[in-house]
Amino acid sequence: MPITKEILMDKPGEKVFMLGAEAIARGALEAGVGMVTTYPGTPASEVGDTISEIAKGIPGLHFQYSVNEAVALENAIGGAWSGVRSLCAMKHVGMNIAADPFFTLCYIGVQPGAFVLVNGGDPSCISSTNEQDNRYYALHAHTICLEPSNSQESKDFTLKAFELSEKFDLPVILNAGPRTLHGIGEVTLGKLTPPKAEGLFKKAPGKLVSATLVAVGNKARLMSRIQKVEKASGEMSELNRIIPGKAKTGIITSGAAFNYTMEASDTLSIDDFPVLKLGMVYPINPELIERFAQGLEKILVVEELEGFIEAEVKRILFEKKILREMHGKNVFPAVSELNTDIVIRGMCKATGMKEPVDYAGIQAKYSKAVAKALQRNPGMCPGCPHRATAYALKKAAQQFIEAERKGQVVFGGDIGCYATLALPPYSMQDWVVSMGAGFNIAAGMSFKVKDTMVGLIGDSTFLHSGIPGLISAVYNGANVLVVIMDNKWVGMTGGQPTPATGVSSLRDEVPPAVSLRDIAKACGVKYVRSFDPYNIRHAMEVITEALEEKGVRVVISERECVLPAKRRMEPIREAEREKGKYSYYAIDSDRCTNCEECYRRFACPAVVRKAENGKEFAYIEDARCTLCGACKEVCRSGMAITKTTVNPHVSPD
Amino acid sequence: MKKYSVLVVGVGGQGIMTIGNVLKKVGQKKGWIVVGTETRGASQREGSVDSSVRYVIFDPGEELNERMSVISPLVPLAGADILMAMETNEALRGARFVSPKTCVLVNLYEILPAQAVSENWKGATFDEVVQIMKTFSPDVKTIKANEISKSEFGDFSMSNVIMLGAALGTGKMPVEINEVKEVLEDEMQRSATDTLKALEIGMIEVTKKV
Numbered sequence: 001m002p003i004t005k006e007i008l009m010d011k012p013g014e015k016v017f018m019l020g021a022e023a024i025a026r027g028a029l030e031a032g033v034g035m036v037t038t039y040p041g042t043p044a045s046e047v048g049d050t051i052s053e054i055a056k057g058i059p060g061l062h063f064q065y066s067v068n069e070a071v072a073l074e075n076a077i078g079g080a081w082s083g084v085r086s087l088c089a090m091k092h093v094g095m096n097i098a099a100d101p102f103f104t105l106c107y108i109g110v111q112p113g114a115f116v117l118v119n120g121g122d123p124s125c126i127s128s129t130n131e132q133d134n135r136y137y138a139l140h141a142h143t144i145c146l147e148p149s150n151s152q153e154s155k156d157f158t159l160k161a162f163e164l165s166e167k168f169d170l171p172v173i174l175n176a177g178p179r180t181l182h183g184i185g186e187v188t189l190g191k192l193t194p195p196k197a198e199g200l201f202k203k204a205p206g207k208l209v210s211a212t213l214v215a216v217g218n219k220a221r222l223m224s225r226i227q228k229v230e231k232a233s234g235e236m237s238e239l240n241r242i243i244p245g246k247a248k249t250g251i252i253t254s255g256a257a258f259n260y261t262m263e264a265s266d267t268l269s270i271d272d273f274p275v276l277k278l279g280m281v282y283p284i285n286p287e288l289i290e291r292f293a294q295g296l297e298k299i300l301v302v303e304e305l306e307g308f309i310e311a312e313v314k315r316i317l318f319e320k321k322i323l324r325e326m327h328g329k330n331v332f333p334a335v336s337e338l339n340t341d342i343v344i345r346g347m348c349k350a351t352g353m354k355e356p357v358d359y360a361g362i363q364a365k366y367s368k369a370v371a372k373a374l375q376r377n378p379g380m381c382p383g384c385p386h387r388a389t390a391y392a393l394k395k396a397a398q399q400f401i402e403a404e405r406k407g408q409v410v411f412g413g414d415i416g417c418y419a420t421l422a423l424p425p426y427s428m429q430d431w432v433v434s435m436g437a438g439f440n441i442a443a444g445m446s447f448k449v450k451d452t453m454v455g456l457i458g459d460s461t462f463l464h465s466g467i468p469g470l471i472s473a474v475y476n477g478a479n480v481l482v483v484i485m486d487n488k489w490v491g492m493t494g495g496q497p498t499p500a501t502g503v504s505s506l507r508d509e510v511p512p513a514v515s516l517r518d519i520a521k522a523c524g525v526k527y528v529r530s531f532d533p534y535n536i537r538h539a540m541e542v543i544t545e546a547l548e549e550k551g552v553r554v555v556i557s558e559r560e561c562v563l564p565a566k567r568r569m570e571p572i573r574e575a576e577r578e579k580g581k582y583s584y585y586a587i588d589s590d591r592c593t594n595c596e597e598c599y600r601r602f603a604c605p606a607v608v609r610k611a612e613n614g615k616e617f618a619y620i621e622d623a624r625c626t627l628c629g630a631c632k633e634v635c636r637s638g639m640a641i642t643k644t645t646v647n648p649h650v651s652p653d
Numbered sequence: 654m655k656k657y658s659v660l661v662v663g664v665g666g667q668g669i670m671t672i673g674n675v676l677k678k679v680g681q682k683k684g685w686i687v688v689g690t691e692t693r694g695a696s697q698r699e700g701s702v703d704s705s706v707r708y709v710i711f712d713p714g715e716e717l718n719e720r721m722s723v724i725s726p727l728v729p730l731a732g733a734d735i736l737m738a739m740e741t742n743e744a745l746r747g748a749r750f751v752s753p754k755t756c757v758l759v760n761l762y763e764i765l766p767a768q769a770v771s772e773n774w775k776g777a778t779f780d781e782v783v784q785i786m787k788t789f790s791p792d793v794k795t796i797k798a799n800e801i802s803k804s805e806f807g808d809f810s811m812s813n814v815i816m817l818g819a820a821l822g823t824g825k826m827p828v829e830i831n832e833v834k835e836v837l838e839d840e841m842q843r844s845a846t847d848t849l850k851a852l853e854i855g856m857i858e859v860t861k862k863v
Contacts, residue, residue, distance in 0.1 A: 017677060017687075150688065183690045183726040186681060243719060262723035271720050340729040362730055366749040369785045372777040373745035376664070376766040378700050424768070596771070605699060605767035 004053050010192050018187045020154040020180040021046035024118055027158025028087050029058075032193030035079030036063045037072040039464065040493035041091025042127035043178040044120025048089050049494060060197030065496050068435075068464040069094035073117070074101050080113035080171075081208070082199025085162050089118035092134045093434065097465065099137070102171070104210050106141040107218040109169035109225070113199070116161045121177040123304050123337035127492075129415065129432060131336070133305035138173050138282040139312075142226040145173040145282040146239065147255035151185035157279060159190070160239060168229050170222075175281070177304060177337060179256040230283035239279030240288060247272040249351060250292060252309060253302040254278040257338055261302045264343040267356055281309055286316045293322050300350050301328035304338050377423055382606035383566070383626030385533045385559035386418045389485050390426050391602050391634065392531075392539035393454070399540075400452065400547045409547075410445065412455040414438035417492045418485055421456070425603050429456070436465035443469065443478035443552075452547060453479060459486040459516060460498045467519060473552045474524035481546050482525075482554045486516055487561040495564050520554040527553040534559060536633035562626050583627060583645040585620050591640040592617040598641070602634045654711040654721055657827050658728045659820075662703045662747040663739030664764045668813030671840060672737065673704030675817065678836045679828045680708045686717075690726035699767065701743055710827055731755075737820050739798070739813065740764050741782045751789035756825040758859070759786060760816055762799040794823060796858050802851070811851040818855020830856065 006016040007026055018026065024047050028036065036055070038048030048065065055063035062079070066072035069090040079086030090098060095117075105115070119137075122128040138145035146161055148154040154176065161172040210218050233240065251273055253261045258277050265273060276292045278284065281303075293299060301310040310328030317324060327350035332338065341359065348355050380387045397409040413419060413429025414437065422429035431441060439455020446453045457466050462484050473480060490496040497503045502513035520528045527549055531539040539557065546553045576582060587598075587607075594616045599607040606624035610617055618640075620631070632641040659676055663669045670691060680687035686709035692702045709722045731752035738744030744759045751757055761779045769776065777785065779795075786793045796819045798812040805811070814837070821830050834852065838845045 015681070017681065179690060179726055183688060184677065185688045185726075186686070256725065259723055259725035262720060263725055263729070266721050267729070339727050340725055340732075344729075357731055359730065362749060365788065369745050369748040369789070372781065372785060373742040374766055374769045374774055374776040376699075376701050376742065377768060379767060425771075599767075600771040603767065603771060608765075608767075608770045609773070 003050075007050060008054055008057070008192075009189060012189055012191045014189045015186050016189065017184055018151045018155075019046055020148065020151050020176060020183055020185075022050050023151040023154035023187050024089075024158050024174065024181075025050035026187065026189070027155035028085075028116070028162075029192055030155070030190045031159045031162040032085055032195050033087050033162075034060060034062065034084035034195035034197070034199070035076055035086040036061070036089070037066050037076045037086075038089040039066055039069045039072050039094055040490050040496045041094050041120060042493055043122060043181040044089045044091050044118055045493040045496070046181065047118050047120075049496065052496075058195065060195040065498070067499060069098040070101055073098040073105070076115065077101065077105055077110075079199065080110040080115040082201045083112040084196050084199045085114045085166070087116045087118065089120070091120045091128065092122055092132055093128060093130065095119055095134050095137060097435070102137065103141045105171055106143045107215060107222050108208055108210050109218075109221075110165055110171050111169045112202075114162045114165035115171040116158060116165060117171055117173050119173050119175045120181055121175060121305070123177050126178060129434060131305060133308060134173065135175055135281055135308045136306070139308070142222050143170045143173065143282075144168070144226075144229055144280065145175055146279055147175050147281050148180055148279070149255055149258045149277075150180065150183065151187045153279070154180060155187050155190075156238070164229070168225050170225055170229070175255070177256055179337065226283055230285055233280050233283060234285035234288045236280065240285070241277055242292060243275040243277065245272040245274040247274065248295070248297040249300065250274040250276065250296045250298070251300045251302055252276045252278065252292070252313060254281050254309060255304060257302045257304050257343070260338050260340045260343040263340045264347055267340070267344055268347060268353060278309060282312070284309070284312050284316065286320065289313055289316045290320050290322065293317060293324055296324060298325040298327070298350070300331075300347065301326070302332055302338070302343055302346070303328070306334055377420075379420055379423070379603075379605065380417060381562055382604055382624045383562035383628040384417070385487055385557065385562065385628075386421070386485055387602070387604065388533035388536055388559075388628070388630040389483065389539065389557040390418070390421050390428060391630075392533060392536045393483060393543055394426060394428055396540045396543040396547060397452070397454070400544060407451045409452045409454055410442060410449075412438035412440075412442035412453070414455070414457045414461050415492075416458040416461055416485075418456060418458060425601055435461050436469050439466070439473070439480055439482045440469040443473040443476075443480045446479040452481070454481045454483060456483050456485060458491070459484060459488065459500050460490040462516065463498055463500065463514070467523060470520065470523040470525065470552070470554070478552055479550055480552055482552065483543075484516055484520075484554060484556045486556050486558050489561045489564055491561045491563065495561065516556055520556070525552050525554045527551065528556070529554075530556040530558050532559055533557045534628050534630045534633075536630055562628070566626055580648040581646060583643060584622050585625055585627065585629065585632065585641060585643050587618050587620055588640050588642065589615065589617040589619075591637055593637050593640075594618065595636045597634050597636050598631045602631060604631055607631055654709065654715060654718070656724060657708045657710055657734050658732055659706040659735050659737065660703060660728050660733040660747060660750050661706075661737045661739070662701070662743040664743065665699050665702050667702070667739045667764075668810075669702045669704050669739060672813050672817050673706050675833060675836050675840050676706040676828070678840075679832050680706065682832065682836065683828070684713070685710050686722055688724060688726045699764075701746060703743075703747070708827065735820060735823070735825055737816055739816060741779060742776055744782055744786060745777065748786060748789050751786070753790050755790045755792065756823050757786050757790050757793045758816070758820055758823060759783065759793065759795050760798045760812065761795050762797070762812070794819070794859055796855065798855065801854060801858065805854060806847060806851065811847065814848055814851040815855035815858070818852035819859035820855075821852070822856035822859035
């Protein structure tokens with residue numbers, strides 16, 4: 001639920017609850033942001049979504065969903081170079097896509113504007129394909145990285161990030177994981193600043209044309225800028241601060257780990273360990289570390305994922321010839337997100353304290369309890385068009401292999417809700433790697449194995465990074481069937497629009513939706529077909545024919561994501577129901593043979609197994625049914641499932 | 654100064670977030686430090702959902718010590734003061750946050766996962782769930798919030814408010830019913846009369862069992 005009212009509240013001093021992601025959006029508005037670009041990705045999606053809700057109401061603020069993170073970053077550079085404060089939000093793996101322009105942006109600089117890059121990390125891979133630690137981008141590209149610990153800091157650090165970016169001519173990475181971006185806390189509002197409506201671009205080829213000698217000069221200037229930041233950061237107490245203590249053991253921490261550390265210390269009744277809380281995790285001021293290490297015998301570094309701060313601190317101490325007993329990744333795991341319990345255990349290992357809770361005992365007891373709980377796997381919604389596509393594809397592939405009597409069908413999976421097809425009963429994602437990798441790996445494999453190669457890709461993922469691969473596959477003569485599952489929205493991240501949706505969050509006029517068929521043809525694909533997945537029998541015919549063909553074939557499954565479709569239809573259906581008119585699907589228990597096809601193999605959650613008078617049959621739960629009608633197509637008896645429309649305005653005959 | 658942690662668990666669509674939001678706002682009105690987090694994204698996909706609400710409670714004028722007042726939005730293991738389980742399977746999954754001091758409130762209502770239906774899996778009975786939860790804490794209370802909601806209001810939509818009432822009825826919550834009522838009136842879609850009635854029914858029901 002967007003908190004539009006609070007985000008726009010112009011009452012400095014007012015306290016409101018915000019997600020960390022919303023607080024970043026608010027911070028950007030207080031900083032007078034003039035351009036926000038994004039490609040949605042958990043847990044950073046809410047930054048762009050929040051701005052998207054309000055952008056129309058703020059004159060001079062440009063917001064856009066770009067087709068991928070590199071494009072989003074490049075678009076926002078356009079803002080910064082015309083003197084506008086610009087922000088670009090993406091998830092950690094999106095940063096890999098954007099890395100190319102990002103590195104050179106660091107070389108060149110962001111002035112006369114400012115550039116903040118919000119990076120949503122995902123330790124524990126709650127919603128991602130890896131848990132890479134993007135603080136290394138700052139180290140690698142010689143730029144600034146800030147890490148907020150809560151909602152208030154998310155807002156404050158965003159303001160600070162713009163200030164630093166403008167002052168030091170560097171893009172600033174604002175790095176936060178889901179516990180910060182999706183954590184809720186109180187935020188004291190500041191003053192809103194209207195954005196700069198019009199920018200001004202001054203040509204500067206000696207800086208902006210980063211090639212050969214200019215590039216080398218830029219590198220030297222970059223190094224000097226980051227050294228200035230390193231020097232100045234010793235005095236930035238609003239970012240880096242020390243909580244004093246008399247003990248000989250000190251802790252250095254940042255981000256979400258700070259909260260765990262403080263809570264763990266309190267649980268262990270530690271009230272005298274000095275704590276250095278780093279808001280700026282790169283660069284780190286050497287004198288600050290030297291000052292902190294003075295008088296200490298032991299230093300613990302508590303941080304999520306890799307030992308990034310640990311390595312920097314060790315380097316600094318080595319250069320300062322200061323030797324201390326140090327503990328970091330030897331006691332705090334580099335895998336998965338931390339929590340208070342993990343930090344307590346690590347602190348006990350490093351200090352020899354006794355664990356205050358019997359963790360092994362709890363775990364043993366819990367394993368027994370949870371074994372009794374029914375597993376609840378994430379799955380696709382009732383009426384999801386991806387399920388119907390997958391069903392048709394799986395059936396067609398099985399029949400194809402039976403007819404061919406050789407090999408197997410290999411399914412290259414991709415990023416989106418359809419990644420849940422990896423789970424039973426479908427089990428048809430043979431790999432999930434990165435955006436676009438599904439059919440591209442299949443295309444490469446097609447040169448080396450005789451199996452039938454299929455790649456699955458969503459519409460948004462196709463626009464994000466499918467097009468170059470498709471051109472390449474055609475050009476190089478790959479042998480792959482590309483199934484584009486076109487549901488018109490970015491479903492997985494909450495339903496953001498794409499250029500294929502035909503809506504824009506900022507503009508009133510509707511931009512023409514791009515045609516995926518035309519794109520496939522323009523890529524050189526001769527074989528392009530489409531189907532409506534709810535019509536499963538027709539879908540199977542189309543897929544079977546495509547499986548039998550050779551070369552690069554594209555079939556497009558066209559059906560809107562059921563969530564926005566349902567949201568639009570619900571008021572209409574509600575109004576009709578009030579007039580006594582309604583439709584429903586029902587299963588005739590006499591005709592149902594309980595073959596389990598609809599609820600077990602098709603596996604729509606709206607269809608359940610029911611038992612009455614000693615007979616088992618399938619039953620449709622009306623409250624969950626979206627009237628897609630796909631189950632009717634999978635019914636083996638062919639007659640058991642029917643749609644009934646009650647219409648009091650039409651006579652029964 | 655003391656800390657108090659609420660963990661609400663259940664299945665998407667059961668109104669878990671609403672309970673969390675109400676309790677956060679009550680804490681904010683009281684001037685406490687409030688943090689929380691929730692499972693986002695699974696709610697429309699019939700997945701497990703949880704919402705944590707953590708208070709740092711202090712008296713007016715009490716000096717705040719950062720060493721004691723900074724807490725993470727995540728409830729630590731065996732760290733919940735109250736576990737409100739809207740569903741029995743989720744109660745078992747929430748058991749790791751229960752210590753012998755935790756007040757456990759279980760709504761005797763099961764939502765079968767789609768796969769459990771198709772594969773004919775059988776979960777624990779309500780009695781088994783209560784017995785297992787009792788091995789974590791002696792203070793286990795049950796309520797049939799869905800049943801009550803259906804009979805009193807015609808559908809399940811008030812189950813979460815009944816559950817919230819029951820939590821207040823345990824006497825273990827640091828907030829008062831009137832404070833909750835005030836916030837609830839803004840949060841709920843149903844009429845205020847129904848909402849307050851549901852809250853009171855929950856309170857009374859849970860005390861009956863003591």
